[in-house]
Amino acid sequence: MQSIEIGTAVSSAPGLATGYLDTGALPDGRPVQIPVMIMRGAQDGPVLWLHACVHGNEYCGTFVLHELLHSLSSETLKGTVVALPALNVTAFEKNQRMSPFEGYSGGDLNRCFPGRADGSFTQQIAYAVYRELKRHANFFIDLHTAMTPDVRWALFPNLPNESGRVADGIARAFGFSSTLPAPADILAGAAAMTAAQDGIPSFLAEIGGKNANFTEEAVSDAAERLRNVMRHLGMLQGLVTQYGPLTYFSNFAWVHATRGGLFQRSVRCGDTVEAGQAIGQYFDLHGDKAGEAHTPHAGVVLAIHSGPVMATGETLIHVGLDPRQA
């Protein structure tokens, strides 16, 4: 069995190996180390790479990876699962999307891949992670949360080649009904888009919500869907659950808030909306209603701001465009 080494995590036999990968250094010189888990099956097979908290406060993904890894046993696993549960660890510590140590524009780690060894703080994290991902991964899954607990959608880079076809299969085996076969030109710098361009079939799941705004049921459901993906990929035995036809989109619209204030949503994820439809209510500091927010686009609500307060520029809504059964 060939050795797999990622930072100090060394796996040379079936079972779980853990360690840390250096992704930079703090102002006092201490290394920024991120946890690495490698679960090696008794039989050789592909390497499935999963990571979470590329955005630091998207903790649901961390718990999903922990539950998944702890549910696996080497006797029944074919291949290897590599999991990095807290990618942007300094953001993770501070309950922020981006690192408090990023001093320049571009703190969104998921716009920095493949990274730069001599770039910004965040670009160097991307470089350290992607170098290992590209070396080891046969398949890649990235876990996110969007905002609210009812978020359930996914995307895969829909390249017109084998990796796109395999990614489509992964998406169907994960089975979120709202799924975007993503055009190749969106989300530049996202790990999934970068890996797909390097020939690694990739998939991204948004399992809500942010910070503490998720449930144990969401975690367990996602872990089970990931096991279903592994059955589909031949890494686990057992029948592949058929989740049935999905709803595909042509793209998704990312709408930023152009006003701020106290805000309460009036739609749920999965709702179908028309262009111009009201999606939430603003209030002022005195508690008076101060107008409604509207979606500029028709489609399916993929994510919506949770409130209770919203500044300009925050994500108001993500809308899946041109829904079709697929």
Added chain:
Amino acid sequence: MRDIEVGSAHSQGPGVTKGMLQVGYLPEGYPMEIPVVIVQGAQDGPVMWMHGCVHGNEYCGAYSIHQFIRSLDSAELRGTVVALPVLNITAFQRQQRMSPFEGYNGGDLNRHFPGNPGGTLTDQMAHHIWQVFRKYADVHIDMHTAMTPDTRWALFAPADGPAGARAETMARAFGYENVLPTPLSILGGSSLIEGAKGGIPGLIVEAGGLGPYFSMETVADVAERLRNVLRALDMLPGAAPPPGPVTFFSNFAWITATRGGLFKRAVQCGQRISKGQVVARFYNVFGELVEETPSPADGVVLATGAGPLMPPGEIVVHIGLEPRAA
């Protein structure tokens, strides 16, 4: 008919008056102002002072005050409601407990009353609020959230004497089952205790949870309970509903985290627990269990940490001690 002036909100007769109270300055010199709503009733009566977001990210309190205020009709009101829904405005903006502009020890505004006009930022905010609070408040309600959405408890002070009887009436009319008649020896510097020392009957409502972790159902329920408090004080017509069971405590105890890690609570708000019972579990970055935290006492769980991460020093659990039917 009363003349009540709080900042730029100047009420000279029945009706609704809105304005802003300056509590300090921002570093660039802009005023730091907080919202004020005064609803003066057609009939004279007591002044109910209610405030929220003394801790900036306890938004459920602001929403509850807003919903309550919108429901008031000054034709029906006897007396006046003075509402300051957002006290710590800069913390409110930054989704923090304490102001991001507080550079010195002691950012918890609810430990700084009556304040100091020449002290720290938080001392000065407390001073400007206290000046008007002390001038007008006959009775006082302070809205808090603790951490998790299932938080439902209340504190009243003083615990005895005529002011204590009035405070207890408010607590019973609000109607949460778990209530602490608060000794004047704890929570020094809070508006509740400092007000009580000056003879102002007060009620703290802990209706969860923190940040976005509350529902509009909770807001509606709290607003109705606030109306019941006013009914019990003869400030609104109609009878408060018959009181339900109430459990008093002698005091409350808490544990703070003495390690960091991923956190899952093992108990719920309202649950009776025994000394030694596991109240929380800590996990490391690999999802391995590293601590099961035992309760220090018998009692009732009043609040728990939410996680998902826990730095040392944060609240793990608040426990109501020596519960007795009252």
